Amino acid sequence: KKKKKPPRQRHQPGHDAAQSHSILGTMADMDTTPDKTASGTTTAVASDEPTYSKNPNLDLAQLRFLLKSSEFAAEHADAKAKLLEAIEADAMAPFYKELCEEFKWDVDQALVKRLEASNEAEIAKLDATIADAKENEGEAEVQSAYQAKAEHLCRIGNKELAVAALSQASEHTYSVGQRMDAVFQLIRLGLFYGDAALTKKSIEQAESLLEQGGDWDRRNRLKVYKGTFSLTVRDFASAAKLFLETVSTFTSTELMEYSDFITLTVLTAMIALERPTLKSKVVKGPEIQETLHENEMIKQFLKSLHDCNYAQFFKSLASVETLIKRTRLMAPHCRYYVREMRLKAYTQQLASYRSMTLASMALSFGVSESFVDQDLSRFIASGRINCKIDKVGGTIETNRPDQKNAQYQSTIKQGDVLLNRIQKLSQLISI
Secondary structure, eight states: OOOOOOOOOOOOTTHHHHHHHHHHHHHHHSOOSOOBOTTSOBOOOOOSSOOOOOSSOHHHHHHHHHHHOGGGGGGHHHHHHHHHHHHHHTTOHHHHHHHHHHHTOOOOHHHHHHHHHHHHHHHHHHHHHHHHHHHHSOHHHHHHHHHHHHHHHHHHTOHHHHHHHHHHHHHTOOOHHHHHHHHHHHHHHHHHHTOHHHHHHHHHHHHHHHHTTOOHHHHHHHHHHHHHHHHHTTOHHHHHHHHHHTGGGOOOTTTOOHHHHHHHHHHHHHHHSOHHHHIIIIITOHHHHHHHTTOHHHHHHHHHHHTTOHHHHHHHHHHHHHHHHHOTTTGGGHHHHHHHHHHHHHHHHHTTOSEEEHHHHHHHHTSOHHHHHHHHHHHHHTTSSOEEEETTTTEEEEOOOOHHHHHHHHHHHHHHHHHHHHHHHHHHHHO
C-alpha cells in the first residue's frame, strides 16, 4: 500500500508578519552603531550589501521638537539632559553650538573645546585615510574612506560638510546600491533638519538610481522614505498608499520602530481611504491588527470609526490629537487632521439618513447640540458637507448633489467659454 502524503500546510495569515515583527524587534535591540577601531576611527567596508544605522539619529530630532514646544514644558529638563548626553557620547560639537544658539543656552566653553578637539583629531585621521587610499588603494577603498568621513560628519551634526562628503562618496563608486545608500543618508539628513528641499531632491535622485537597477530591499526602503516625506508635506493619500505597500516588508528601523510605523499607517489610512478600502486593507489587515493589539488607543480609534460608534470615536480622537501634537512629523498638521476626521465622521453618519434631528446627532457623538450646530455650520458654509440645518425645527436635512445635473451644468459653462474663445479667435484671424 502506498503511504498517504501528509496534508499540505496552509499559509497562516499574519505568520510572516509576526516573524518580521520579531526580527525587527531584535534588530532594534541590537547595537547598530558602526564598528570602531581602538583609535576611534570608524571602519568602513566596501560592500554592496545594505547596512543602515541611526545616523543621524532621528530620536534627537524628536527631543529637539519637544524642547521647541511650550506645551511640553514639563518635559524640557529631561529632553535637554538626554540631548546633552548624546552630544557628549558622539562628540557633537556643531550640533551642540546649534542648539545653544537656538534655545539661548549658556555655552560650556570647556565642553566645546573638548568636543572640537575630538572632532578635529578624528577628521584628520579620516583625511589621512582618504589620502592613503587615493595613493595606494583602489576605487572601492577610496569610496569607503569618503563614506566613513561622511558617517562621522553626520554623527556630529555638521550638515553642510556631511552633504558634501556624501556626494564625494557617491562619485567614487559605480555601484548603484552604494550610491542609493548615500542618497538614503541624505534623505535622513533632510528629515532630521526639516529640510524639505534637500529631502525632495534626494528622493528624486534615489528614484533615478532605482531605474538603473535598484534591488528589492532598497526599492521597498525608498517607499517608506517617500511615505515619510509625504507625511511631512500633508500628502496623506500618498503616505497611506506607500506605507500600506510596505507593511509586510518594513525594515527601515533607522527611520522609526515598526510599532510607530503601523501607527502612522493607520492614521494616514483613516483620513485618506474610503470606507471599503479602509476595511479591506487596514481593519482586516493581519499585520496591522497583530501590532494594534499592543496599541489600544489606535485600535479603539480605528474600530470606533468602522463600527460607527461616534461617541467613542470623539473620545479616541481627543487622545489621538494629543499623540499627534507630540509627533514631530505630524504635529504641524494636527488641527487639519482633527478637523478632517470630524468631517469624515459627520459625513459617514449623515450618509444613511435623509434627515436627522440635532438632538439625535448630538447624542450619537456624545456632545452638545450647540457644538454640532456650530461645527456643522462651518463645514456647510465651506461646501464640505451636503446638508442644511433647520434651526427652527431642530433638524439636519441632507441634500445629496445630482451628479447628472451637475455634469450638464458644467458642460454648458465650458461650452460657453469655448464659444467665446472661438469668436475672439475668428475676429483676430479676419483682421
